[in-house]
Amino acid sequence: MPRPATLLRLAALALLLAFLIVPQRFAPLFVPFTEYGAPPIYDQGSLPMLALAHLGTVFAATAVSAIVAIGLGILVTRAGGAEFLPLSRTLVNIGQTFPPVAVLAIAVPLVGFGELPTLIALFAYGLLPIFENTLSGLQSCPPAVVEAADGMGMSPRQRLLAVELPLAMPLILEGVRLSLVVNVGTATIGSTVAAKGLGEVIIAGLLSNNTAFILQGGLVTGLMAILLYELMGTVERRILRATHLA
Amino acid sequence: MIEISSLSKVYAEATVVDEVSMVVAGGSITAIVGTSGSGKSTLLRMINRLVEPTRGRVVINGRDAATVPGHLLRREIGYAIQGHGLFPHRTVAENIATVPRLLGWQAARTRARVEELLRIFQLEPAEYGAKFPHQLSGGQQQRVGVARALAAEPRVLLMDEPFGALDPIIRGQAQDDLRDIQRRFGTTVVLVTHDIDEAFRLGDHVGVMSRGRLLQYDRPAMLLTHPADPFVSRLTGTADRALKLLSLTTAAQAMEPGAAAGDGPAVAATDSLRDVLAQLLWSGAAAATVRRPDGSAAGQVTLAGILARGRSD
Amino acid sequence: MVQALHARRRIDRLGALLGVVAMVAATTLPFVVFKANRIASGEPRSLLAALPSAPLLLASVALLAVAAAFVRQARARLAAAVVGVLTVALALAWAADALTPAGNRLVRISPGAGCWLLLLAFALIATDALARLRPGPLARVGALALMAAAMWAAFAAGLFDQLSIMREYAVNASGFGRELRQHVLLALGSVGAATLVGLPLGITCHRVPRVRGAILQVLNLVQTIPSIALFGILMVPLGALATAVPLAADLGINGIGPAPAAVALFLYALLPVVANTVVGLGRVSPVAVDAARGMGLTSWQVLGEIELALALPVIITGIRIVLVQNIGLVTIAALIGGGGLGTYVFQGVGQTAIDLVLLGAIPTVALAFSAAVLLDALVDLTGRAAP
Numbered sequence: 001m002p003r004p005a006t007l008l009r010l011a012a013l014a015l016l017l018a019f020l021i022v023p024q025r026f027a028p029l030f031v032p033f034t035e036y037g038a039p040p041i042y043d044q045g046s047l048p049m050l051a052l053a054h055l056g057t058v059f060a061a062t063a064v065s066a067i068v069a070i071g072l073g074i075l076v077t078r079a080g081g082a083e084f085l086p087l088s089r090t091l092v093n094i095g096q097t098f099p100p101v102a103v104l105a106i107a108v109p110l111v112g113f114g115e116l117p118t119l120i121a122l123f124a125y126g127l128l129p130i131f132e133n134t135l136s137g138l139q140s141c142p143p144a145v146v147e148a149a150d151g152m153g154m155s156p157r158q159r160l161l162a163v164e165l166p167l168a169m170p171l172i173l174e175g176v177r178l179s180l181v182v183n184v185g186t187a188t189i190g191s192t193v194a195a196k197g198l199g200e201v202i203i204a205g206l207l208s209n210n211t212a213f214i215l216q217g218g219l220v221t222g223l224m225a226i227l228l229y230e231l232m233g234t235v236e237r238r239i240l241r242a243t244h245l246a
Numbered sequence: 247m248i249e250i251s252s253l254s255k256v257y258a259e260a261t262v263v264d265e266v267s268m269v270v271a272g273g274s275i276t277a278i279v280g281t282s283g284s285g286k287s288t289l290l291r292m293i294n295r296l297v298e299p300t301r302g303r304v305v306i307n308g309r310d311a312a313t314v315p316g317h318l319l320r321r322e323i324g325y326a327i328q329g330h331g332l333f334p335h336r337t338v339a340e341n342i343a344t345v346p347r348l349l350g351w352q353a354a355r356t357r358a359r360v361e362e363l364l365r366i367f368q369l370e371p372a373e374y375g376a377k378f379p380h381q382l383s384g385g386q387q388q389r390v391g392v393a394r395a396l397a398a399e400p401r402v403l404l405m406d407e408p409f410g411a412l413d414p415i416i417r418g419q420a421q422d423d424l425r426d427i428q429r430r431f432g433t434t435v436v437l438v439t440h441d442i443d444e445a446f447r448l449g450d451h452v453g454v455m456s457r458g459r460l461l462q463y464d465r466p467a468m469l470l471t472h473p474a475d476p477f478v479s480r481l482t483g484t485a486d487r488a489l490k491l492l493s494l495t496t497a498a499q500a501m502e503p504g505a506a507a508g509d510g511p512a513v514a515a516t517d518s519l520r521d522v523l524a525q526l527l528w529s530g531a532a533a534a535t536v537r538r539p540d541g542s543a544a545g546q547v548t549l550a551g552i553l554a555r556g557r558s559d
Numbered sequence: 560m561v562q563a564l565h566a567r568r569r570i571d572r573l574g575a576l577l578g579v580v581a582m583v584a585a586t587t588l589p590f591v592v593f594k595a596n597r598i599a600s601g602e603p604r605s606l607l608a609a610l611p612s613a614p615l616l617l618a619s620v621a622l623l624a625v626a627a628a629f630v631r632q633a634r635a636r637l638a639a640a641v642v643g644v645l646t647v648a649l650a651l652a653w654a655a656d657a658l659t660p661a662g663n664r665l666v667r668i669s670p671g672a673g674c675w676l677l678l679l680a681f682a683l684i685a686t687d688a689l690a691r692l693r694p695g696p697l698a699r700v701g702a703l704a705l706m707a708a709a710m711w712a713a714f715a716a717g718l719f720d721q722l723s724i725m726r727e728y729a730v731n732a733s734g735f736g737r738e739l740r741q742h743v744l745l746a747l748g749s750v751g752a753a754t755l756v757g758l759p760l761g762i763t764c765h766r767v768p769r770v771r772g773a774i775l776q777v778l779n780l781v782q783t784i785p786s787i788a789l790f791g792i793l794m795v796p797l798g799a800l801a802t803a804v805p806l807a808a809d810l811g812i813n814g815i816g817p818a819p820a821a822v823a824l825f826l827y828a829l830l831p832v833v834a835n836t837v838v839g840l841g842r843v844s845p846v847a848v849d850a851a852r853g854m855g856l857t858s859w860q861v862l863g864e865i866e867l868a869l870a871l872p873v874i875i876t877g878i879r880i881v882l883v884q885n886i887g888l889v890t891i892a893a894l895i896g897g898g899g900l901g902t903y904v905f906q907g908v909g910q911t912a913i914d915l916v917l918l919g920a921i922p923t924v925a926l927a928f929s930a931a932v933l934l935d936a937l938v939d940l941t942g943r944a945a946p
Contacts, residue, residue: 033795083573086690087683094686097927099887102920105904108911148331150296151404152345152394153321166335185785189891193908202791206894215795218788225783 761836835877
């Protein structure tokens with residue numbers, strides 16, 4: 001069963017790398033989508049650099065989101081933070097009704113154009129899935145297990161680190177995975193506010209009516225998102241197997 | 247020894263445990279029985295301070311429990327609960343090693359103790375040590391739960407419905423195991439249950455709780471013959487009280503000199519009179535011979551003798 | 560001892576924190592930003608400088624902040640917070656009126672950081688109180704209707720007409736209704752179509768386990784493709800279709816415009832609908848199904864009267880997820896000429912005009928929020944019958 005899937009993943013990865021490194025080789029494929037002799041392959045910047053910038057933004061923002069969201073999730077599930085729990089739950093629900101574009105657009109007037117508004121939007125939008133999953137992960141620890149930890153004399157800190165967090169880990173990782181993939185998509189929109197990234201290719205295509213650009217920008221980000229999703233899945237399984245939760 | 251004096255727990259509106267005082271003798275099993283909501287679990291959890299008492303004092307082996315930080319106190323006291331609460335992400339061996347590790351035992355000592363406990367609980371260390379809880383049967387999980395509670399050689403073991411999730415056959419076996427192990431280590435056990443039969447079977451002393459109050463705390467036979475409260479007599483049952491009483495007495499205690507006639511069944515000195523009565527009824531004999539392990543006759547138990555003991559005084 | 564501590568600690572920590580935030584926002588941060596015209600740089604104005612009646616307002620904000628910290632009863636806290644939100648909103652409207660010279664249509668007044676923070680603090684207190692009250696589904700819908708009515712009344716009365724965002728609205732008034740309709744149409748249409756297709760697909764997945772994995776995997780894959788990329792990719796086949804089949808072009812199917820957006824939104828919506836249908840049907844108690852069969856219900860009757868009825872709350876939860884998600888995603892459709900409220904967002908970004916951005920963003924959030932409240936209520940109502 002896993003064999004063909006693995007092959008497919010490797011093929012997708014090879015295709016993505018090949019296109020990023022030697023895009024001109026693919027030019028004949030894109031020529032039919034151009035008009036009036038427009039360039040078939042994006043020529044206003046280096047594709048590998050854009051891809052790296054894109055990934056860099058996504059990873060940086062998601063890492064910060066993860067730290068903040070997991071920290072908050074832990075805080076509101078401790079006895080001292082319980083007063084903040086109902087509000088934080090509701091906020092997570094309301095937060096999900098904010099479209100990422102709106103977060104991005106509102107950040108621009110506050111911090112100007114460039115990477116920063118994109119980072120802020122990705123950070124804010126990445127918080128939600130991780131926070132929500134941290135909460136449900138920590139709250140779904142079987143009460144008998146938590147009670148046993150207390151009953152054996154673990155301090156609250158030991159209980160958190162040795163029992164609750166490891167048990168919540170699968171859900172937390174799933175939240176991080178979700179955030180990463182959503183952020184790859186949202187980062188493309190960042191190009192409308194002049195952040196470096198693969199959205200540039202699509203926007204350039206839209207502005208110059210060059211379907212070839214739109215298509216290759218879409219394919220590259222799509223492939224990247226899918227590969228990242230799969231990669232995170234593998235990382236997750238590895239971690240879970242190492243901690244025996246699989 | 248655990249001395250509990252005027253212990254109470256009051257939540258905003260309700261008094262859950264109301265002025266309970268009792269002394270649990272060292273090296274004995276005390277069973278606390280009551281309906282759900284009677285406050286029995288809260289009482290138990292105040293002993294290791296999982297619940298902080300509102301009023302009153304708990305003194306364990308001469309030391310006031312309130313003078314020790316809660317989590318340090320709990321490392322010295324074994325704790326086993328219904329549904330075992332094993333850590334699903336740790337192996338059986340790691341689970342059992344939890345408290346020794348918290349106490350900073352040397353790895354070799356911990357390993358030896360884990361293996362000893364696994365053997366005592368009839369789980370071959372090589373086979374079961376590396377397994378995960380979900381790979382065990384319900385009865386095995388429960389045994390590991392008790393083994394984990396005993397890992398750091400606690401002098402006191404608290405158990406909250408430890409056998410509640412087991413089916414009747416495994417349950418009986420687990421109860422026998424607990425008796426054996428308690429004798430072997432001389433542990434002081436306080437056990438909470440809603441099952442009066444379990445309380446009678448295990449408890450050297452039985453406490454009956456209702457609505458936060460300790461109604462009676464005595465030897466099991468006294469609860470049957472001298473119930474202090476209508477609730478106690480209802481709980482101990484009216485219909486089969488005589489049979490319960492018989493099950494608390496062994497053949498050795500009711501033995502008379504002589505040997506039964508040829509058709510009389512043979513019983514062991516440790517069999518309960520309830521079992522002996524069942525054998526007599528089944529075989530139609532009037533007396534049973536009590537045999538020593540080597541097969542020789544030690545005496546006899548007669549039907550008339552049993553009937554006399556089953557009567558209320 | 561612990562009990563005594565609880566009794567002594569009468570202060571609500573969340574309320575106290577938010578109360579302090581409100582006080583700091585009211586006294587130190589600019590309440591409004593004043594611009595001589597649309598492109599002039601803004602000058603911050605504090606509450607005291609913006610409003611003649613400011614001391615009175617500050618006093619009421621302080622009173623409400625104290626109430627938030629010390630009143631522990633949820634209903635009273637909710638009332639205080641609602642009064643707070645209304646007070647700040649009115650103060651904003653009055654400040655705009657006071658700062659705008661009579662007849663001047665060039666001056667731009669926008670809410671400042673202090674105003675936003677005040678609104679946020681009071682809204683959070685209200686949200687917290689609501690979360691603790693746990694109102695039933697009908698009460699929630701009622702509260703939403705009340706909020707909508709209050710907003711509508713405020714706009715109808717022209718309360719906020721001097722604010723910059725309403726100036727932007729006035730400029731775009733002719734097109735706003737059209738874009739709003741387009742937005743709702745795209746979101747509802749795509750989710751509606753996805754429900755029509757996804758429900759049978761989900762039932763198939765449930766009944767034929769062999770195809771389940773494959774279908775869910777493909778839909779999962781579609782979800783991971785970034786929206787902007789999917790919009791772009793879909794432009795190609797739809798454009799080709801329009802060129803090859805003139806009838807399609809006549810019907811409005813085109814490479815640029817709402818068609819690729821509608822198709823992409825439909826594809827995004829499929830996964831949650833199908834997945835939740837499968838989960839919902841999977842959770843139906845086999846005993847109930849068995850009993851229904853035993854009583855002689857046909858396979859279709861079992862599906863309709865037992866399985867789907869019991870799975871309904873989970874299925875509606877799926878629809879709620881996609882509806883909220885698609886209302887947000889429609890904004891991106893504006894990039895490929897699909898219209899909708901995103902048009903204002905991207906125009907605003909292009910002109911660095913935050914008020915224009917807000918003209919697109921605020922209604923979008925309001926739409927998504929309303930959809931979430933309404934469908935959550937529906938989930939609760941349908942879930943009542945099931946255990």
